[in-house]
Amino acid sequence: MDILKQTQWKMNIKKWASELGFVSVGFTTAEPIDSLAPFLQARIDQGLATPFESKEINRRIDPQADWQDCQTVVVLAFPLPLTVPLQEGEGIIARSAVGEDYHRVISRKINQLVDTMVKNSWLGSSRFQVDTGPLVERAFATRAGIGWIGRNQQLIIPGQGSFVVLALLLLDQEIIPDEPLPPGQCGSCQKCVQACPAQILGKEPFAANKCVSYLTQSKEVLTPEEQHLFGLRIFGCDTCQEVCPHNQNWLGKEQLSTDLSASLSTTPIPHSRGVSLLETLNLTKGEFVKHYKVTAAGWRGKGVLQRNAFLALGNAQVNRSDQWLKDCEKDKSVPPMILPYLQDSSERCE
Ligand code: B12
Ligand code: SF4
Numbered sequence: 001m002d003i004l005k006q007t008q009w010k011m012n013i014k015k016w017a018s019e020l021g022f023v024s025v026g027f028t029t030a031e032p033i034d035s036l037a038p039f040l041q042a043r044i045d046q047g048l049a050t051p052f053e054s055k056e057i058n059r060r061i062d063p064q065a066d067w068q069d070c071q072t073v074v075v076l077a078f079p080l081p082l083t084v085p086l087q088e089g090e091g092i093i094a095r096s097a098v099g100e101d102y103h104r105v106i107s108r109k110i111n112q113l114v115d116t117m118v119k120n121s122w123l124g125s126s127r128f129q130v131d132t133g134p135l136v137e138r139a140f141a142t143r144a145g146i147g148w149i150g151r152n153q154q155l156i157i158p159g160q161g162s163f164v165v166l167a168l169l170l171l172d173q174e175i176i177p178d179e180p181l182p183p184g185q186c187g188s189c190q191k192c193v194q195a196c197p198a199q200i201l202g203k204e205p206f207a208a209n210k211c212v213s214y215l216t217q218s219k220e221v222l223t224p225e226e227q228h229l230f231g232l233r234i235f236g237c238d239t240c241q242e243v244c245p246h247n248q249n250w251l252g253k254e255q256l257s258t259d260l261s262a263s264l265s266t267t268p269i270p271h272s273r274g275v276s277l278l279e280t281l282n283l284t285k286g287e288f289v290k291h292y293k294v295t296a297a298g299w300r301g302k303g304v305l306q307r308n309a310f311l312a313l314g315n316a317q318v319n320r321s322d323q324w325l326k327d328c329e330k331d332k333s334v335p336p337m338i339l340p341y342l343q344d345s346s347e348r349c350e
């Protein structure tokens, strides 16, 4: 493609993506990000990586490792749904896990984008990944110039903040890349470092497997200290984003949309990320399928959510888990994921 055609395709793809709701779109080449390799290796060597990441570093940094024809990486950012403020004592679901699972939403939108490209005579091939592919999305997003990395590890998009999810659309045609933004614009701010419950920010490498977001998704038996770090979290952790000055506009929008929906019956009610701890603890298979399987909080199964609700009840110090344990002697059995957390094996009702 000549430069003029590349420029036209770039403008059109940005316009169509924006019409589909993407808030930022950037282009970068398929060059591997070689300098990321030692960074990823150090994290693996020091036992700080999560099992959710591939150990094949080449596949994480090189778009041509899995698809040799790849020439361009288009990075797309989609905003998370607005949510209403939490009620006292509610369990907390992270914003990326409320509403319809973003993996499905974004896959649908990228398919629509590619359909539009094909209708407009795009002759190349494409592939895409939303979260679960091997490529390190934040690194490509940075190189594609859509944002910069904050001390909280998040990709922060100027004027938008970090409450977005990312996706990569790979193309087998060359399109002129965008320029990266100046790196790290946190200045002297330390808000996320101070607020992080696990106290892992501001240290290199990032201890991913100590992050509370990871712990809420992990099936390993958690130490008492890790259990305590959960607070009332049931899935994920938004703390380092909530305190970030770059997200305060977004949080203001949440408040405004909540106020509007309370005063105007025509305004849709934003999603809730608060859940009842006791209801989550007693979750039935049917309720799990209806309320969680359709969201991004469902992929680790029902037992993990119940375990988290059990630990959160303990952290809330409301002793309701004691009553629940008594009840389970009568008509329930303790989910296996909770068994390791019972103080006394005689409390188990198997
Ligand atoms: C594994 C994983 C996790 C793990 C580990 C997270 C981590 N920080 O590594 C856990 C389970 C803890 C996790 C938690 C969360 N995650 Co996550 N996670 C991923 C996943 C699948 C892989 C990440 C990875 O490869 N990490 C390795 C490290 C090294 O890479 P990274 O942190 O993503 O990016 C770093 C490098 O790219 C570096 N960097 C950038 N450019 C360059 C260039 C060079 C040369 C070098 C050396 C480094 C460098 O800067 C980044 C920060 O250090 C990605 C999806 C994907 N396929 O990329 C989502 C992803 C990163 N997660 C995402 C989200 C939303 C979250 C949570 C906010 C969810 C929640 N509310 O609980 C938390 C945030 C935790 C945090 N502070 O990072 C989003 C990020 C959106 C954003 N605005 O940044 C992603 C992109 C998923 C998506 N498709 O939207 N996650
Ligand atoms: S997601 Fe939570 S635990 Fe992880 S770095 Fe951010 S504040 Fe810390």
Ligand code: SF4
Binding pocket: 150, 151, 152, 153, 185, 186, 189, 190, 191, 192, 193, 240, 243, 244, 245, 246
């Ligand atoms: S809270 Fe402050 S230090 Fe942390 S990412 Fe935001 S601007 Fe950077």
